[in-house]
Amino acid sequence: xxxxxxxxxxxxxxxxxxxxxxxxxxxxxxxxxxxxxxxxxxxxxxxxxxxxxxxxxxxxxxxxxxxxxxxxxxxxxxxxxxxxxxxxxxxxxxxxxxxxxxxxxxxxxxxxxxxxxxxxxxxxxxxxxxxxxxxxxxxxxxxxxxxxxxxxxxxxxxxxxxxxxxxxxxxxxxxxxxxxxxxxxxxxxxxxxxxxxxxxxxxxxxxxxxxxxxxxxxxxxxxxxxxxxxxxxxxxxxxxxxxxxxxxxxxxxxxxxxxxxxxxxxxxxxxxxxxxxxxxxxxxxxxxxxxxxxxxxxxxxxxxxxxxxxxxxxxxxxxxxxxxxxxxxxxxxxxxxxxxxxxxxxxxxxxxxxxxxxxxxxxxxxxxxxxxxxxxxxxxxxxxxxxxxxxxxxxxxxxxxxxxxxxxxxxxxxxxxxxxxxxxxxxxxxxxxxxxxxxxxxxxxxxxxxxxxxxxxxxxxxxxxxxxxxxxxxxxxxxxxxxxxxxxxxxxxxxxxxxxxxxxxxxxxxxxxxxxxxxxxxxxxxxxxxxxxxxxxxxxxxxxxxxxxxxxxxxxxxxxxxxxxxxxxxxxxxxxxxxxxxxxxxxxxxxxxxxxxxxxxxxxxxxxxxxxxxxxxxxxxxxxxxxxxxxxxxxxxxxxxxxxxxxxxxxxxxxxxxxxxxxxxxxxxxxxxxxxxxxxxxxxxxxxxxxxxxxxxxxxxxxxxxxxxxxxxxxxxxxxxxxxxxxxxxxxxxxxxxxxxxxxxxxxxxxxxxxxxxxxxxxxxxxxxxxxxxxxxxxxxxxxxxxxxxxxxxxxxxxxxxxxxxxxxxxxxxxxxxx
Numbered sequence: 001x002x003x004x005x006x007x008x009x010x011x012x013x014x015x016x017x018x019x020x021x022x023x024x025x026x027x028x029x030x031x032x033x034x035x036x037x038x039x040x041x042x043x044x045x046x047x048x049x050x051x052x053x054x055x056x057x058x059x060x061x062x063x064x065x066x067x068x069x070x071x072x073x074x075x076x077x078x079x080x081x082x083x084x085x086x087x088x089x090x091x092x093x094x095x096x097x098x099x100x101x102x103x104x105x106x107x108x109x110x111x112x113x114x115x116x117x118x119x120x121x122x123x124x125x126x127x128x129x130x131x132x133x134x135x136x137x138x139x140x141x142x143x144x145x146x147x148x149x150x151x152x153x154x155x156x157x158x159x160x161x162x163x164x165x166x167x168x169x170x171x172x173x174x175x176x177x178x179x180x181x182x183x184x185x186x187x188x189x190x191x192x193x194x195x196x197x198x199x200x201x202x203x204x205x206x207x208x209x210x211x212x213x214x215x216x217x218x219x220x221x222x223x224x225x226x227x228x229x230x231x232x233x234x235x236x237x238x239x240x241x242x243x244x245x246x247x248x249x250x251x252x253x254x255x256x257x258x259x260x261x262x263x264x265x266x267x268x269x270x271x272x273x274x275x276x277x278x279x280x281x282x283x284x285x286x287x288x289x290x291x292x293x294x295x296x297x298x299x300x301x302x303x304x305x306x307x308x309x310x311x312x313x314x315x316x317x318x319x320x321x322x323x324x325x326x327x328x329x330x331x332x333x334x335x336x337x338x339x340x341x342x343x344x345x346x347x348x349x350x351x352x353x354x355x356x357x358x359x360x361x362x363x364x365x366x367x368x369x370x371x372x373x374x375x376x377x378x379x380x381x382x383x384x385x386x387x388x389x390x391x392x393x394x395x396x397x398x399x400x401x402x403x404x405x406x407x408x409x410x411x412x413x414x415x416x417x418x419x420x421x422x423x424x425x426x427x428x429x430x431x432x433x434x435x436x437x438x439x440x441x442x443x444x445x446x447x448x449x450x451x452x453x454x455x456x457x458x459x460x461x462x463x464x465x466x467x468x469x470x471x472x473x474x475x476x477x478x479x480x481x482x483x484x485x486x487x488x489x490x491x492x493x494x495x496x497x498x499x500x501x502x503x504x505x506x507x508x509x510x511x512x513x514x515x516x517x518x519x520x521x522x523x524x525x526x527x528x529x530x531x532x533x534x535x536x537x538x539x540x541x542x543x544x545x546x547x548x549x550x551x552x553x554x555x556x557x558x559x560x561x562x563x564x565x566x567x568x569x570x571x572x573x574x575x576x577x578x579x580x581x582x583x584x585x586x587x588x589x590x591x592x593x594x595x596x597x598x599x600x601x602x603x604x605x606x607x608x609x610x611x612x613x614x615x616x617x618x619x620x621x622x623x624x625x626x627x628x629x630x631x632x633x634x635x636x637x638x639x640x641x642x643x644x645x646x647x648x649x650x651x652x653x654x655x656x657x658x659x660x661x662x663x664x665x666x667x668x669x670x671x672x673x674x675x676x677x678x679x680x681x682x683x684x685x686x687x688x689x690x691x692x693x694x695x696x697x698x699x700x701x702x703x704x705x706x707x708x709x710x711x712x713x714x715x716x717x718x719x720x721x722x723x724x725x726x727x728x729x730x731x732x733x734x735x736x737x738x739x740x741x742x743x744x745x746x747x748x749x750x751x752x753x754x755x756x757x758x759x760x761x762x763x764x765x766x767x768x769x770x771x772x773x774x775x776x777x778x779x780x781x782x783x784x785x786x787x788x789x790x791x792x793x794x795x796x797x798x799x800x801x802x803x804x805x806x807x808x809x810x811x812x813x814x815x816x817x818x819x
Contacts (some may be wrong), residue, residue: 003018003021003022003067004022005022005023005299005300005303005304006019006020006022006023008021008335008340009294009304009340010023010336010339010340010782011333011378012333012334012337012339014153015058015059015062016058016059016062016063016428017059017062017063017066018062018063018066018077018519019608019749020063021063021064021066021067022300023293023294023300024059024064024311025286025289025290025292025293025296026282026286026287026289026290027056027060027064027286028289030060030064030277030279031060031064031065031068031245033070033277034047034049034060034061034252034277035065035069035249037275037277038069038073038209038249038250038252039072039073041248043250043275044273044274044275045239045240045246045247045250045251045273046236046240046250046251046252046253046267046272046275047250047251047252047253047274047275047276047277047359047799048252048253048255048260048263048264048267048273048274048275048276048277049061049252049253049254049255049260049276049277049279050254050255050256050257050260050276050277050278050279051256051257051278051279051280051281052256052281052435052439052440053256053281053433053436053439053440054329054330054436054439054448055279055281055282055328055329056279056282056329057213057254057255057256058079058213058214059195059256059329061077061211061212061213061252061254061281062077062213065211066211069209071175072206072207073206073207073208073209073249074097074200074201074204074206074207074208074209074249075209075211075213076093076096076097076208076209076210077093077211077213078093078096078210078211078212078213079214080212080213080214080215080217081217082217082221082222082223083223085218085223085225085228085232086212086215086218086228086229086231086232087210087228087235088230090193090210090212090232090235091193092242092249094193094196094197094200094210094211094344095208097200097204097208097210098196098199098200098203098204102802113657128520134221144185153509169779177506192238193235193238194239194242194245194247197239197247197249198245200246201247201248201249204563206256207247207248207249207250208247208249209249209250209251209252210250210251210252211252211254211542212251212252212253212254213254214254214255215253215254215255215259215263216255216256216258216259218232219259219262219431224489225744227653229262229263230266233266233267233270233272234270236251236270236272237270237271237272239251240272240273241271254600257278258440264276281328282320282328282329282332284314284317284318287313287316287317287320287321287328287332288313288314288317290332290336291308291313291315291316291317291336291353292308292436292581294306294308295307295308295544301326304351305345305349305350305351306340306351306352306353307350307351307353308352308353309352309353309354309355311355312354312355312369313357315355315358316332316335316358320332320335322450323406323449323450330436330448331448331449331451334371335361339353339357339358339361340353342357342360342361342528343357344753369455370411371436372437372452372455372456373457375436375437376392376437376459377436378435379392379431379432379435379437382431383428384423385429386428387465388426388465389465389466389501389503389504390463390465390466390467390468390469390471390501390504390505391418391421391424391428391467391503391504391505392428392432393430393456393459393460393463393465393466393467393468394454394460394467394471394504394505394506395414395418395425395428395432396432396437396447396456396460397456397457397460398414398417398449398452398506399438399445399446399447399456400453400456400457401453404453404454404457405450405453406446406447406448406449406450406452406453406626407446407447407453408445408446409445410443410444410445410446411429411443411444411445414429414445416505416507417506417507418507419507420502420503420507421503429445433445435451436448437452460547465501465504465784466497466500466501466503466504467501467503467505468503468504468505469497469500469501470479470497470498470499470500470501470502470504470505471501471505472507473490473494473498474498474512477489477490477494477515477568478511478512478515481511481515483514483518486518486521486522486525487520487549489515490515490516490522491519491524491678492523492526494519495516495519495520495523499516499517500543506737544636576752584624585707622812623659625812626658626659627658627659629658629659630655630656630658630659630661630664631655631663632655633651633652633653633654633655633658634652634663634664634667636651636655637649637651637652637655637671638667641670641671641672641674644674646697647697648671649671649672649693649696649700650693650697650698650699650700651671651693651697652664652667652668652670652671653668653674653691653692653693653700655667655692656668656691657669657691657692657693668691688703688704688705689703689704689705689728689729689730690702690703690729690730690731690732691732692732692733692734692739693701693734694734694735694736695734695736695777696733696736698713698736699711699712699713699734699739699753700712700713701732701739701741702732703725703728703729703731703732703741703743704728704729705728705729706723706728707724707725707726707727707728707729707743707745708722708724708729709722709723709724709729709732709739709741709749710722711724711739711751711753711756712733719756721757722751722756723749723751723759725741725743725744725745725747725749726743726745727743727745728743728744728746729741729742729743730742730743730744730767730768730769730770730798731769731770731771731783732771733770733771733772733773733780734753734773735773735777735780735793736753736777737752737753737754737777737793738750738751738752738753738773738777738793739751739753739756740771740773740780740782740791740793741771742764742767742768742769742770742771742782743767743768744767745767746763746764746765746766746767746768747761747762747763747764748761748762748763748764748768748782748791748795749761750762750791750793750794750795760794760795761795762791762795764782764784764789765784765786766784766785766786767784767785768782768783768784769783769784769785770782770783770811771783772811772813774813775813775816777793778792778793779791779792779793779798780793781811781813783808783811785805786801786803786804787801787802788801788802788804788811789801789802
């Protein structure tokens with residue numbers, strides 16, 4: 001299939017899909033091997049593909065193999081889901097190839113007897129005729145032409161051979177179709193998987209290949225059926241148990257290598273005919289092909305314009321293969337994605353993969369930082385407690401060495417090291433493998449690559465999670481810990497932090513457990529001593545309080561007599577003081593009321609002043625805007641006058657409308673005298689009341705002091721018999737199709753420019769000040785002293801009057817007419 005190269009050729013750590021087939025490199029030998037196994041009619045119908053996590057199984061099948069099979073096969077790629085199960089996934093694949101509701105296989109067409117073809121007589125006649133012609137030429141040809149005759153004869157023999165091959169292919173296709181029809185007729189029960197598979201091949205007239213990926217999820221993400229795998233293998237046995245009724249296509253199962261023993265054992269138990277392919281990690285030549293891929297063909301060179309420095313592919317391959325247990329494919333994909341992004345940023349038109357660029361990525365230490373952060377974030381979504389407690393970082397740090405490289409640990413070591421978290425540890429390790437943070441290293445587990453180790457150690461050092469805080473406290477305290485000296489144990493604050501972080505770090509070592517035990521003993525002793533001190537302190541306070549109470553009563557008795565002597569005098573002084581206090585309170589309250597009134601008056605004055613200042617500033621800004629627009633239009637009119645452009649007059653009118661001044665009026669007169677407008681028109685020979693020009697510069701209107709309206713087109717022709725006002729014209733406005741005017745006579749006149757004699761006259765409650773058309777030309781506003789009125793061009797009011805707080809100095813509409 002001709003698949004267009006994708007916009008982005010490198011996908012970071014996302015898997016390649018069918019649409020990316022044009023840029024999938026590095027697995028040519030496996031694609032060829034699998035292709036041969038699928039197309040070989042004598043090969044087993046079941047193909048088992050397995051490999052290490054992250055080695056690229058899914059991309060190989062969906063992107064590398066699938067498009068190459070589709071020219072002659074119907075290929076369905078599907079991934080197992082827990083809600084479907086394996087058998088359900090197979091049924092979905094068959095439904096995708098040929099829905100169950102589809103028509104039954106039609107009766108086979110009439111076929112020729114074996115060995116014959118509709119093309120046979122014609123081919124034989126053509127070949128015989130060519131032979132006769134050559135024999136005739138050989139007898140008559142000049143000896144000098146003999147070499148040419150030999151070439152012609154060789155070409156004839158080659159062509160005849162090709163025709164015979166085509167005939168053979170036709171016979172093979174017919175034979176295959178007859179075989180499909182025969183198998184379908186003999187399959188029996190139409191509801192079986194076998195019948196549906198054979199029916200799909202008969203209807204599609206081609207072999208059906210089903211690729212079932214992620215089979216290992218039957219173990220890692222099991223369904224509710226504990227016998228899912230056995231039921232699936234039993235189903236396959238019913239499909240593949242009759243050699244004479246085998247489908248022409250193949251079934252491929254893909255899964256991780258650690259589950260190969262269980263799946264192989266099941267296939268053996270059900271006697272399934274099968275072949276096996278172990279997908280190894282990328283080899284040196286395959287890595288080189290991946291890096292050079294976009295520059296290997298003329299099509300891709302023209303598409304991506306990428307060049308690759310000669311020594312770079314080998315250098316990258318050697319670096320990646322230096323760690324024999326690392327999953328090369330995801331690390332390589334991250335690397336080439338970063339190389340591509342940086343090369344495109346440097347030179348988008350002609351990016352280059354250079355040794356210098358690769359060295360910069362390594363020196364900057366950014367090769368895996370984004371990968372690491374993103375994978376930890378993904379794990380946090382599935383297992384938040386493992387990340388927030390610090391357990392994940394502790395586990396990853398356990399797989400590093402003091403030299404900043406990756407280390408391997410056996411599963412038994414991990415279970416002992418995290419004895420208190422064994423239940424969660426298997427799930428965390430499995431999830432880390434899925435995210436390429438950990439990988440299998442033989443019988444052990446290791447970081448997925450050495451380059452991850454420095455990132456893990458840095459994150460571990462900088463983490464403030466409970467597990468890492470507890471680790472640092474224990475690590476520092478163990479240096480001077482003496483079991484015989486409680487002073488060297490943890491103080492209560494540090495002990496509380498260590499206890500909080502217990503579930504976020506490894507299992508405490510014996511000396512650490514002894515430290516925690518003695519620290520707890522120290523905390524208990526200190527708490528007991530503190531309680532005793534509080535008891536002694538309480539007894540002392542009670543004794544002091546008793547003496548104080550006794551002294552108090554003695555003193556109270558002595559003072560009672562003296563108090564009685566002064567009681568009368570105190571009462572008199574108290575009454576006088578109370579009266580004076582009441583007078584002072586009254587004076588204060590009166591003063592406070594006056595102050596509050598003054599403050600309120602000041603704030604009201606301040607608010608009113610601020611409002612007037614803001615209004616004045618707004619009016620001044622609008623005035624300056626009008627003056628600036630008027631000057632810009634006046635300058636434009638002068639330029640149009642210099643080039644004798646007829647639009648000069650309309651532009652001058654707009655300048656005068658924006659801000660009437662001596663300068664704009666002078667430009668208006670100059671434009672008028674240089675325009676084709678008849679000079680007999682009196683509109684510009686006196687001081688007019690108002691002017692207006694249409695937006696398309698095709699019309700010009702003037703309103704005079706006596707109420708007359710004069711309308712001219714761009715050629716200077718005056719429109720006769722224009723209806724007029726009975727008083728001074730206050731405002732004019734033109735759209736491309738209509739003219740509206742208001743006057744002191746409280747009349748609103750609306751003219752159609754194409755036929756201005758019929759006029760729409762509307763009586764207003766008060767004189768109009770100005771008229772303003774909306775940008776759509778179908779509505780306009782009339783400004784009066786009391787507010788704004790909106791009308792349609794046929795004179796119908798659109799809304800009620802919009803009252804204004806104060807008389808405006810100018811009105812302006814936004815370009816979209818919404819405000």
